[in-house]
Amino acid sequence: MGHAIHSGRWLQTADQMFLQLSRLLMFDAKMTVRQLQAETRLRRKKPYRRNKSRLDRYRMEILALRQHGASAAEIQRWLRQKRVCVFLTTVTRWLEKNDGQILSRKN
Secondary structure, X not given: OXXXXXXXXXXXXXXXXXXXXHHHHXXXXXHHHHHHHHHHHHHOOOOOOXXXXXXXXXXHHHHHHHXXXXXXXXXXXXXXXXXXXXXXXXXXXHHHHXXXXXXXXXX
16 A cells, blocks of 8 residues: 555545556547547438428429419418418428429420
C-alpha cells in the first residue's frame, strides 16, 4: 500500500494517483472525438425521401378535377368524401409538385 498524500481536500494514496495518471495518459481525446462524431453521423436524422403520398392513389382523378377548374379546397372536400383526411396544405403542395405532369407527359 502506498502512503497517503494530501492534495487539496482529497486524501489519496500513491496507487490511486498512479491509476488516475495512467488513465489520463492513455486517454486519447482526438480518437474519442472521432468516435463520438462517427456515432453522431449514424444517429442523425436521415434526409426525407419522398415516400408515396396518400394522394398518389388518386392522381388521375385529382389532376382531372384540377384541369376542370377545381380549387385545392374543393379537391380536399372530394378526398374527404373518399375518406382521405388531409390538410389543405397537403393538397396544395401535392398539386405544386404534380400539377404540370399531365401536360409534360402529353408533349
